[in-house]
Amino acid sequence: MADAIDTRELTMGDGAVLLANATLPSAVTSGVLNHIGDGLGRADILIDKGEVAVIAPCGELIDPDGAAMVDLDGGLVLPGLVDMHTHLDKGHIWSRRPNPDGTFPGALDAVKADREARWSAGDVRRRMSFALACAHAHGTVLMRTHLDSIPPQDGISWDVFKDIRREWADRIDLQASALFGIDSLDDPAFLPSIADRAAEAGGSLGAVTYMIDGLEDRVEAMFHAAERRGLSLDFHVDETADPDATSLRVIAEAAIRTSFSGKVVCGHCCSLARQSDDAVDRTLDLVADAGIGVVSLPLCNMYLMDRAGGRTPRWRGVTLLHEMKARGIPVAVASDNTRDPFYAYGDLDMVEVYAQAVRILHLDHPSGDWIRAATSTPADLLGDSTRGRLDVGSPADMVVFRARNWNELIARPAGARTVLRAGRAISRKLPDFRELDDLMAT
Structure with a gap:
């Protein structure tokens, strides 16, 4: 499975990371976006200490505290x-x-x-x-x-x-x-x-x-x-x-x-x-x-x-x-x-x-x-108002796509994505169906 972004900055260390040029659905964030239509907007997302620290219009966060930067090139970001x-x-x-x-x-x-x-x-x-x-x-x-x-x-x-x-x-x-x-x-x-x-x-x-x-x-x-x-x-x-x-x-x-x-x-x-x-x-x-x-x-x-x-x-x-x-x-x-x-x-x-x-x-x-x-x-x-949102203070658990808008995502839902937990990329290796073969004997 292809990653949507270069994950090297998201797998090493605990430092802050700036996800630049992200596309966000306005329905899942109260952050300030540059709206581009169809319920979407552009923003930069600063991740620090496993949480969303800042969501700001693109370009307003200039080298925040030396954070590593990953340019999403308009890639869509959804909450976990x-x-x-x-x-x-x-x-x-x-x-x-x-x-x-x-x-x-x-x-x-x-x-x-x-x-x-x-x-x-x-x-x-x-x-x-x-x-x-x-x-x-x-x-x-x-x-x-x-x-x-x-x-x-x-x-x-x-x-x-x-x-x-x-x-x-x-x-x-x-x-x-x-x-x-x-x-x-x-x-x-x-x-x-x-x-x-x-x-x-x-x-x-x-x-x-x-x-x-x-x-x-x-x-x-x-x-x-x-x-x-x-x-x-x-x-x-x-x-x-x-x-x-x-x-x-x-x-x-x-x-x-x-x-x-x-x-x-x-x-x-x-x-x-x-x-x-x-x-x-x-x-x-x-x-x-x-x-x-x-x-x-x-x-x-x-x-x-x-x-x-x-x-x-x-x-x-x-x-x-x-x-x-x-x-x-x-x-x-x-x-x-x-x-x-x-x-x-x-x-x-x-x-x-x-x-x-x-x-x-x-x-x-x-x-x-x-x-x-x-x-x-x-x-x-389900009684958990902390999930399903990307707001300041929420966990930096998100899914980052190469797709830049709804059309690209729905046209290619199996396309490249990166899953972040607490701001760090996880392995997306899926288990092999063969692992259950011994349970399948009829």
């Missing part, structure tokens, strides 16, 4: 990226457990069979570490993973997660959210048990919601369980083409009814795009009133939704981000699954995710502030 919806425990099982037909039911069955047969602590740990090495090399600094939490797997994966979080603390800030089908609450002992486990691990509570009898009561029970323990909520919602799937509305009503004080995120929300304009308006008004954030997973849902053998898909599977954003609803995009039965591809590269989201969801003409959907907005939804 935020991937708020992943599945590290499922990742990289495709070689041993592919989806037989690429459908959602095929994915459910394949993952269930693999989990029951293979998800030991050692297996989960190896695959999680491999995935995180990929994300780190690509420039992600903050991530939430959902963990399949049906017993006995919860007793394995949550302990592994806590160990992995400690091991990766200096590279990626990790969060976890419990994941189970909403009908798991039929067992009265299940919810308090898994909520306590999530609380003990500093995690979040979540479920897959779908239209079943008593959905309202089950969702409200989750709000009460989370409130008592000070947990946030992160749901998988209406991941279907069925226009009668309206659990997003049920969740919003429960958030309002219970006056829930924590953060609530809903992922997928695919069926919303299949509903009438009136139904959409009613639901989104509730979502906005409830303060719920929404994350779209464009790669996974393009793969799964509207798939049938021998038939071309008729819709994109993504939710209504433009309509949500217009109402002030916080919206984000994220990786979701990687190389597992729910999505056969992916590498936890948020640059790829954002570039594909721009194409699939039309996040352009103008590009405006949509980059927030992969940076500051997911950071806020």
Whole structure:
């Protein structure tokens, strides 16, 4: 992988470094820029002691304290990226457990069979570490993973997660959210048990919601369980083409009814795009009133939704981000699954995710502030307002591109980039898939 810049000044010593002639999105910085259009501006960035020390219009910082200078020649600079919806425990099982037909039911069955047969602590740990090495090399600094939490797997994966979080603390800030089908609450002992486990691990509570009898009561029970323990909520919602799937509305009503004080995120929300304009308006008004954030997973849902053998898909599977954003609803995009039965591809590269989201969801003409959907907005939804921004005093964790504008970045998302952590270039060597070969025997 090519670096965007000469990294010699960014790998030696601890002295200050001036990144000259950088291009920054105004949406992720309060620094003073020379604006050049399409939400971008030029500036010089002084890095000192691992933090952003100064952001100033180009040329105003003349030899600041003898700092080494790296001329970016207009190269785009983004803050460290935020991937708020992943599945590290499922990742990289495709070689041993592919989806037989690429459908959602095929994915459910394949993952269930693999989990029951293979998800030991050692297996989960190896695959999680491999995935995180990929994300780190690509420039992600903050991530939430959902963990399949049906017993006995919860007793394995949550302990592994806590160990992995400690091991990766200096590279990626990790969060976890419990994941189970909403009908798991039929067992009265299940919810308090898994909520306590999530609380003990500093995690979040979540479920897959779908239209079943008593959905309202089950969702409200989750709000009460989370409130008592000070947990946030992160749901998988209406991941279907069925226009009668309206659990997003049920969740919003429960958030309002219970006056829930924590953060609530809903992922997928695919069926919303299949509903009438009136139904959409009613639901989104509730979502906005409830303060719920929404994350779209464009790669996974393009793969799964509207798939049938021998038939071309008729819709994109993504939710209504433009309509949500217009109402002030916080919206984000994220990786979701990687190389597992729910999505056969992916590498936890948020640059790829954002570039594909721009194409699939039309996040352009103008590009405006949509980059927030992969940076500051997911950071806020995860409760970390220090991430996803490039401001004075923020960590000098950033991704520097040879691309100079949105068009060049989206046209060539795999182009040259350099990842900086605390102002120093990291190795971007990706792990080889062969490292997992011994886990893939069928």
